Structure formats: structure tokens, C-alpha cells
Amino acid sequence: MRRRLWTSLIGVVLIVLATLVYNVATDNTPILGLDLQGGVSVILAPVEPASEQDLIIIRDLIRDELERRGIAEPDVRVQGQTIVVDLPGVRDQGDALSAVDVSGVVELRPVVNFSDCPAPDTSAPALGLGEDTATTVAPATSEPAGFRRPQSPPADSLPTDSIPADSIPTGTTPTDTSPVDPVVNEPVPVTPTVTGAELLPTRDGSVVCVGPAQGTGEVFSKGSAQLTGDQGWGVAVDLRSDGQATWNALANECYNATPTCPSTQPGVRGQIAIVLDDVVQSAPQVNQPNFAGSVAITGDFSKAEAEDLVNVLNRGAFPVQVEAQEARTVSASAGSDSLQAAIVAGLIGMLLVVVLLIAYYRWLGLVIVGGLIVWAGMVFSMASFVSGWTNYALSLAGVTGIIVAIGVTVDSYVVFFERIKDELRNGRTIKNAAPRSFKMTWRTIWSADVVSLIGAIILFMLSVGSVRGFALYLGLTTICDLLVCYFFTRPAVLLLSQSKLMQKQEHVLGMNVATA
Amino acid sequence: MTLDNTISSSGLGRLFKGQTAIDFYGHRRIGLYTAVIIVIVTVVSLFTQGLNLGLDFEGGDAWDIPASETFGVAEAEQVLSDNGISTADARIQLRSSETSDVVTVQVEELPREQAAKVTADFADAAGVTSQDVSFSFTSSTWGSEITKKAIRALVVFIIIVSIFISIRFEWRMALAAIAAMVNDVVAAVGVYSVFQFTVTPATVIAFLTILGYSLYDTIVVFDRVEENEGKFAAVRMPYQDVVNISMNQVLMRSLMTSFSSIIPVLSLLILGSGIMGAVALQEFALALLVGMISGVYSSIFIATPLLAWLKRDVGRKTYRDRLVGDDLRAMVMGAGARARMATETAASTDGEGDDGERGLVSTGIGQPADQLLTHPPRPRKKKRR
Numbered sequence: 001m002r003r004r005l006w007t008s009l010i011g012v013v014l015i016v017l018a019t020l021v022y023n024v025a026t027d028n029t030p031i032l033g034l035d036l037q038g039g040v041s042v043i044l045a046p047v048e049p050a051s052e053q054d055l056i057i058i059r060d061l062i063r064d065e066l067e068r069r070g071i072a073e074p075d076v077r078v079q080g081q082t083i084v085v086d087l088p089g090v091r092d093q094g095d096a097l098s099a100v101d102v103s104g105v106v107e108l109r110p111v112v113n114f115s116d117c118p119a120p121d122t123s124a125p126a127l128g129l130g131e132d133t134a135t136t137v138a139p140a141t142s143e144p145a146g147f148r149r150p151q152s153p154p155a156d157s158l159p160t161d162s163i164p165a166d167s168i169p170t171g172t173t174p175t176d177t178s179p180v181d182p183v184v185n186e187p188v189p190v191t192p193t194v195t196g197a198e199l200l201p202t203r204d205g206s207v208v209c210v211g212p213a214q215g216t217g218e219v220f221s222k223g224s225a226q227l228t229g230d231q232g233w234g235v236a237v238d239l240r241s242d243g244q245a246t247w248n249a250l251a252n253e254c255y256n257a258t259p260t261c262p263s264t265q266p267g268v269r270g271q272i273a274i275v276l277d278d279v280v281q282s283a284p285q286v287n288q289p290n291f292a293g294s295v296a297i298t299g300d301f302s303k304a305e306a307e308d309l310v311n312v313l314n315r316g317a318f319p320v321q322v323e324a325q326e327a328r329t330v331s332a333s334a335g336s337d338s339l340q341a342a343i344v345a346g347l348i349g350m351l352l353v354v355v356l357l358i359a360y361y362r363w364l365g366l367v368i369v370g371g372l373i374v375w376a377g378m379v380f381s382m383a384s385f386v387s388g389w390t391n392y393a394l395s396l397a398g399v400t401g402i403i404v405a406i407g408v409t410v411d412s413y414v415v416f417f418e419r420i421k422d423e424l425r426n427g428r429t430i431k432n433a434a435p436r437s438f439k440m441t442w443r444t445i446w447s448a449d450v451v452s453l454i455g456a457i458i459l460f461m462l463s464v465g466s467v468r469g470f471a472l473y474l475g476l477t478t479i480c481d482l483l484v485c486y487f488f489t490r491p492a493v494l495l496l497s498q499s500k501l502m503q504k505q506e507h508v509l510g511m512n513v514a515t516a
Numbered sequence: 517m518t519l520d521n522t523i524s525s526s527g528l529g530r531l532f533k534g535q536t537a538i539d540f541y542g543h544r545r546i547g548l549y550t551a552v553i554i555v556i557v558t559v560v561s562l563f564t565q566g567l568n569l570g571l572d573f574e575g576g577d578a579w580d581i582p583a584s585e586t587f588g589v590a591e592a593e594q595v596l597s598d599n600g601i602s603t604a605d606a607r608i609q610l611r612s613s614e615t616s617d618v619v620t621v622q623v624e625e626l627p628r629e630q631a632a633k634v635t636a637d638f639a640d641a642a643g644v645t646s647q648d649v650s651f652s653f654t655s656s657t658w659g660s661e662i663t664k665k666a667i668r669a670l671v672v673f674i675i676i677v678s679i680f681i682s683i684r685f686e687w688r689m690a691l692a693a694i695a696a697m698v699n700d701v702v703a704a705v706g707v708y709s710v711f712q713f714t715v716t717p718a719t720v721i722a723f724l725t726i727l728g729y730s731l732y733d734t735i736v737v738f739d740r741v742e743e744n745e746g747k748f749a750a751v752r753m754p755y756q757d758v759v760n761i762s763m764n765q766v767l768m769r770s771l772m773t774s775f776s777s778i779i780p781v782l783s784l785l786i787l788g789s790g791i792m793g794a795v796a797l798q799e800f801a802l803a804l805l806v807g808m809i810s811g812v813y814s815s816i817f818i819a820t821p822l823l824a825w826l827k828r829d830v831g832r833k834t835y836r837d838r839l840v841g842d843d844l845r846a847m848v849m850g851a852g853a854r855a856r857m858a859t860e861t862a863a864s865t866d867g868e869g870d871d872g873e874r875g876l877v878s879t880g881i882g883q884p885a886d887q888l889l890t891h892p893p894r895p896r897k898k899k900r901r
């Protein structure tokens with residue numbers, strides 16, 4: 001028993017010491033927030049004049065996107081006609097520029113031709129597009145079979161991908177959906193030559209000629225896109241009630257291979273290119289003239305590609321496109337003295353607490369001192385690791401939160417020692433009282449800390465921004481509290497209570513006890 | 517045997533020795549009234565003057581001033597304070613790139629004339645023309661989306677914590693703990709509303725910290741209540757007595773914990789923001805201080821009396837007067853369920869009212885504690901070697 005206690009005690013001290021040394025040696029310290037350390041600021045400007053409303057929408061979208069990518073607690077605001085993004089914990093301006101390279105505008109454009117633009121030539125379509133072009137569009141409820149093609153197909157194998165519309169289950173045939181029918185019947189302006197066609201790059205570097213945008217990402221209902229993975233990765237997305245008309249108009253064109261959306265090779269229906277910030281993400285073939293409610297985009301996506309598309313569709317498009325103008329390093333907003341003041345005040349506060357506790361608990365107070373040091377080391381190490389992984393910055397609020405956590409940590413000692421006192425009053429010896437007391441104390445501490453942990457986990461999962469950062473540090477300090485309590489305080493107090501030193505004491509915890 | 521278990525003659529002494537016999541349940545109205553007053557004051561204040569939302573919530577004015585060797589953050593601060601604008605709520609940053617440095621100053625929205633004057637002052641101080649100082653409005657950084665998500669997270673948190681407490685303890689404890697927590701947060705929000713302190717994202721964090729702290733403190737107290745409930749179940753101890761006994765037993769722990777939590781915050785307030793002048797800490801520390809005091813207070817005076825009231829007639833068959841005075845003291849000191857008062861005099865102190873602390877006249881005081889117990893702990897035998 002004693003040996004296990006010693007193992008636990010020495011083990012925890014060594015582990016904390018080792019991680020601390022590792023962190024100090026590798027200069028791995030917690031990232032400090034914008035208010036404490038500053039960061040890099042990137043100014044984004046819309047390419048065309050935008051209303052304040054649009055800028056606010058873009059602000060929220062950028063913020064969401066940054067958080068999704070794990071850049072924690074960015075400070076995004078609209079200033080005048082620009083959007084200012086302050087990123088904590090980023091030191092390099094180039095990194096910052098690429099970090100806020102958040103794509104904005106989703107366009108739906110008919111595919112005119114692969115390779116070159118001017119004259120559509122159906123005879124020899126260059127198979128310029130990579131795997132993500134071999135995609136098909138079908139109602140989400142139907143699972144087309146056999147759309148996958150060989151990894152490196154010869155050009156003539158492409159047509160086999162297409163699924164005739166009549167092979168689609170009747171439950172999802174367009175005729176079921178009366179609301180869209182009028183739109184389908186609307187005469188589509190047929191222009192003999194495709195005007196406004198542009199050559200756009202695809203994600204794998206080749207080019208595609210696409211016609212003018214006939215719709216934006218707005219046709220999809222936001223947040224409805226889902227990753228589907230039954231037969232290769234794909235994306236299912238719902239159409240918005242008002243977006244359905246736009247989508248179907250375009251789909252109808254492509255299905256019928258009208259000149260605006262011609263068939264790029266014989267036997268292949270027209271294709272709709274989904275363009276994100278002037279890069280073709282995917283150019284699925286249209287397998288039916290109109291769609292009811294939802295669209296499934298399947299094909300040779302890699303999982304990451306499909307996820308990207310889901311993200312873009314879910315996040316919603318920017319009303320206008322924004323461009324990064326410049327990056328600047330930005331100084332701490334709270335002033336450099338704030339952190340120093342917080343740390344000094346925190347340390348002095350901690351010192352006072354320790355003095356109070358030693359005065360009150362005497363010898364056992366020393367355990368608190370040791371425990372607090374171990375706890376502080378553990379919190380520092382964990383914070384360093386976590387900010388290395390997640391980019392969560394420690395703001396002034398976080399620092400003060402940790403100072404408050406000192407109180408909660410000390411509480412576990414207080415609960416423990418008060419319990420020991422109760423037992424001593426009942427005439428037990430310290431040796432006997434300590435293990436009994438710990439059992440009761442552990443129950444209490446565990447229950448109370450689990451409540452804190454639940455709070456931390458839920459706030460972390462469901463909220464954003466600084467609330468999330470708070471949750472992270474609440475969780476960290478609580479876990480450290482539990483660990484220190486079990487692996488340090490318990491063995492330390494139990495060993496001390498068995499030691500000759502304590503056995504001989506007539507005053508334990510500032511009270512007279514029965515000496516054995 | 518050197519047990520010094522005389523009932524201390526001073527209140528403080530009894531406190532240290534865990535010999536208090538305060539009738540918390542009898543004083544439940546104090547807690548109730550304070551809670552009601554706090555809620556009323558907060559609600560009235562919220563409706564009449566609301567909260568003073570800061571830059572991050574409401575947006576404001578922003579200036580970009582070319583920085584130079586003679587004009588930096590400190591100079592910008594000087595201009596603001598010359599214009600009577602609090603620098604505590606302003607955000608002043610130096611933004612530097614390879615080509616140029618800019619001081620960005622953001623403050624809460626000012627009247628147009630004042631803003632124009634500040635622009636001119638900045639230009640003067642920086643030694644440039646007013647045209648070189650760009651003035652614009654800045655939006656909030658804390659979008660409504662963040663608030664929405666935070667509130668949703670809070671609601672889920674409260675539901676799940678209630679379920680956890682209901683499983684680990686019981687639903688009445690969940691209710692009482694949540695009520696106490698709400699009281700604490702309301703108290704802290706009230707301070708911000710009444711004194712019109714600026715609410716920043718850090719303030720929101722402070723409120724959340726308070727929330728967590730309050731729950732933590734209440735759970736620790738409830739754990740003892742639950743333990744005693746089992747202990748006294750055999751004698752059908754009225755719940756009010758269980759609560760009173762538990763409260764007296766954890767009183768010292770509550771006080772010690774409060775001291776050790778509040779000292780660092782006080783240090784932050786007095787040393788950090790007062791002496792070292794980090795104004796950013798001041799209001800934050802104040803919110804924490806109020807919340808933590810309230811957190812400890814509410815565990816004792818709101819959560820537990822509420823719990824006792826909720827359980828006032830759950831599964832109890834005997835209805836007798838609450839234990840007070842030395843009867844209570846004996847129980848607090850762990851005399852066990854079957855204890856009787858050893859001293860007849862102590863047992864007949866019913867006329868003394870319900871106030872144990874007032875019971876300095878209580879006959880038990882000054883007597884050896886053993887006299888309170890029928891079964892004093894058996895003296896330890898000499899250790900056999």
C-alpha cells in the first residue's frame with residue numbers, strides 16, 4: 001500500500017516535471033489571446049461596393065469558417081467598407097493571409113466545353129477534368145448504380161457514366177412535383193452562341209469552359225448538405241423552395257443539351273459546373289430535367305473533396321466576393337501591463353491563500369503548497385499542449401478564470417481536511433482518519449467536478465468564440481484538479497498521516513488530537 | 517487522552533471546532549428576501565437602464581492614425597483621456613506592416629461633433645492632416661449568432677446538469693441548485709446593470725465562471741446533506757434538521773473555500789487594477805467578486821433552505837419541533853443518531869428561541885463536549901507494540 005502511494009506521488013510529480021521541462025525546452029507555451037499578445041490582422045475588402053448588411057453577413061460567415069478550421073477566437077468586425085480579421089496566435093503575415101482565404105461565392109454555371117472556349121467542338125472532348133468531374137446529379141433518394149468509372153479511363157469511356165433519367169425510381173420522378181412544372185415549361189432563351197463563357201480552372205489544375213452563371217449557392221438551403229458515402233463519397237443537398245426554379249431551369253437546359261449547356265460529347269447530357277470563387281469544384285452531369293426538393297451529387301470524390309463541397313454549401317455563399325487587402329501585425333489591445341498585473345496579482349493572491357491555509361492547517365498545509373505547485377505545472381503543460389493542437393488562445397479572461405480556479409482547487413483540500421478534522425474530533429487517530437476521509441471527500445469532489453466538466457464539454461461543443469475558449473480552460477483546470485487530488489493529495493496526505501512526524505504530533509490541523 | 521473538546525465560549529472558537537449550532541432553516545426567510553430583492557433590483561434596473569454593452573457587442577467608432585516615432589499607443593490614449601473618453605473601454609492597437617504603421621483606436625460610439633473633434637486632435641497629435649486620419653464606424657465582433665449559440669449551450673447545460681444531479685442526488689436538489697445558480701448570475705448581472713459597467717466578452721466569461729462556481733459550491737454542500745440523510749434515515753430525522761446539521765458541519769469548509777477563492781480575486785481587484793493600474797481587470801474582478809460571494813451565500817441561504825422546504829414532508833412520519841441550540845449542536849458534533857442530551861438542562865432549552873448563535877447562554881457552552889454525548893468515543897487503547 002505504502003509503495004503504491006509513493007509510486008503515485010513520485011510518478012505524478014515526475015510526469016508534471018517532465019512535461020514542464022519539455023514545454024520549456026521546446027518553448028511550447030500557451031498561445032496568448034489578442035488582448036494579451038496581439039496577433040496578425042488581415043483587412044478584407046469587397047470587390048464591389050457592398051451594403052453594410054452584406055458585410056455583416058460576410059463577417060459572420062468568415063467567423064464561422066475560421067472557427068470551423070480551428071482558428072480560435074478570431075476577432076472579426078466590419079470597419080467602414082472593410083472587414084478586419086484579427087487572428088490571435090499567428091505570427092506570420094503570410095500564414096494569416098492564407099488562413100483568412102475564405103472562399104465566398106458559389107455559382108452554378110453550365111459547362112460549355114472542356115479545354116478551350118470559343119467554338120464548342122463536340123467531336124473530341126478533351127478529358128481535362130479530373131476525377132471530380134465524373135459526377136452525376138440525381139435525386140437524393142435514388143442511388144444510381146454503376147456511375148463509378150475506372151480511375152484513369154480512356155476518353156471514350158466517359159459516356160458510360162451517364163444514367164438515363166428513366167432509370168430513376170418513379171417515386172422521385174419530376175412529375176410528382178407539381179410546383180416545379182410551370183418553371184420547367186418556361187421557354188429557355190436559346191442563344192446560338194454562348195456569350196459570357198469563361199475558361200475556369202478546376203481543382204486539379206486543368207480548365208473548363210463554362211457559360212455565364214445562372215444561379216448561386218443560394219438555390220440550396222443552407223445547412224442541408226450532407227456527406228453521403230454509400231457508393232463513393234457524395235453530397236446530398238436540399239433545394240430551397242425559391243431556389244428550385246433556378247436550379248430546374250438550368251438542369252432542364254443541360255438535360256436537353258441546349259446550346260447554352262451543350263453536350264460535350266455524344267450521348268452525354270450537359271453538365272452543371274459548381275464554381276466556388278472562380279474555381280470549378282465539380283461538374284456533375286444532369287440526369288433528369290428537373291428535381292424535386294433535393295439533389296444528390298455523387299461521383300469519384302475523395303472524402304475530403306466531398307467534405308469541402310458540403311462545407312461550402314452548408315456555410316452559404318457570400319453576397320459579394322471579398323479579397324484580402326493587406327496583413328498587419330497587431331499589438332496587444334489590453335496593454336502589456338494587464339497580463340503582468342494579472343499574473344502578479346494572481347501569484348500574490350495565491351501566496352496569501354497559502355499563508356492562510358498553512359496558518360490554519362499547519363503541517364497538512366504543506367501538502368496544499370505542493371499540490372498547488374503540481375496543479376499549476378499541470379495546467380500550464382496542458383494549456384501548452386492544447387494550444388499547440390487547437391490554436392485556442394489564452395485571453396485575459398482565461399487568465400483570470402484560472403486564478404478563480406485556484407479557489408476551486410483549494411476547495412478540494414479544504415473539504416478533505418475539514419473531513420479529517422471531523423474524524424479527529426470523534427476520537428480517531430490521524431492515521432485512521434485520513435483514508436476514511438479521503439473516501440468521502442473523493443465522492444464529493446468527483447460529483448462537484450463532474451458538474452463543471454459537463455458544463456465545460458457542453459459549452460465547448462455548442463458555443464463559439466471566447467465562450468468556447470472559456471469552456472476549454474474550465475475543463476482543463478477541472479481535470480487537473482481531479483488528477484492532482486487523486487494522484488498527489490491522496491498519497492501525500494496518507495503518507496504524511498502514517499509518518500512518525502504526524503503520529504507524534506499532539507496538534508494536527510490546529511487542534512488537539514488523541515495521540516496513539 | 518488529550519482531547520480538548522470543551523464547547524468554546526466564543527462564536528469564532530465554536531466555528532473553528534465545528535461546534536456551531538446555527539438554525540439555518542429557521543432563518544430561511546433571510547435568504548428568500550435577499551434573493552427576491554436582488555432579482556427585483558436587477559429586473560427593474562435591466563428594464564430601466566439595461567446593460568451598458570461594450571464595443572464588441574454594439575460596435576462604435578474607429579480611427580486609423582498613421583503612427584510615427586512621436587505618435588504611438590500611449591499618445592493615442594492621452595488624446596482620448598484629454599477628450600474625457602475612458603481608455604478602459606477603448607481598444608488601442610498598433611498595426612504594423614512593412615510599409616507603414618497605423619494606430620487603430622476603437623471606442624464606443626460618440627456624438628458626431630465629439631468624434632470630429634477627436635479626429636482633429638488625433639491629427640494634431642500625430643502631426644498629420646485630418647484627411648490622413650481615417651475615421652469609420654466599426655461593427656460589433658460579437659455577432660448575434662454567438663449569443664444565440666451561447667444561450668443554446670447554456671440551456672442544454674442546465675438540462676443535462678439537472679439530469680446529472682437528479683441521478684446522482686435527486687431532482688429537488690437539482691431544482692434548488694439551479695435556483696441558487698440563477699440567483700448568483702442575476703446578482704452579478706444586476707451589479708453590471710445598476711452601476712452601468714461596460715459589458716465586454718470578458719464579462720460574459722465572468723458570468724459563466726460564476727455560474728460554474730455557484731453550482732460547484734452547492735454540490736459540495738448537498739453532498740454532505742445527502743450523506744447525513746442516509747445516516748439519520750433510521751431515526752426519521754426531519755429533513756430540516758438534516759439540513760441544519762449538514763450546514764453547520766460544512767460551514768467552516770464553506771468559509772475557508774470562500775476565503776481562498778475570494779482572496780485571489782480581491783488581489784486582482786486591489787493589486788492588479790488598483791495599484792498596478794491594469795484597468796481592464798477591474799470590472800471583471802468586481803463581477804467575479806460579487807458572483808463568488810453570492811455563490812457561497814446562495815449555497816447556504818438559498819439552495820439548502822429551498823431544498824429543505826421542498827422536502828419538508830417527504831417520507832417523514834414524526835413531526836416535532838426542529839432541533840435547536842444544544843440539541844442541534846450535539847448532532848452537528850457527530851453524537852450519532854441515538855444521542856440524547858446528557859445534561860438535562862441543555863435538553864430543556866426550548867424557550868431559548870431558534871437561534872443557536874444567540875444561544876451564548878446555552879448551557880452546553882463551556883462544558884466538556886463529552887457531556888453532550890451519551891456515548892463518548894471510547895478512549896483509544898494504548899498502542900500495542
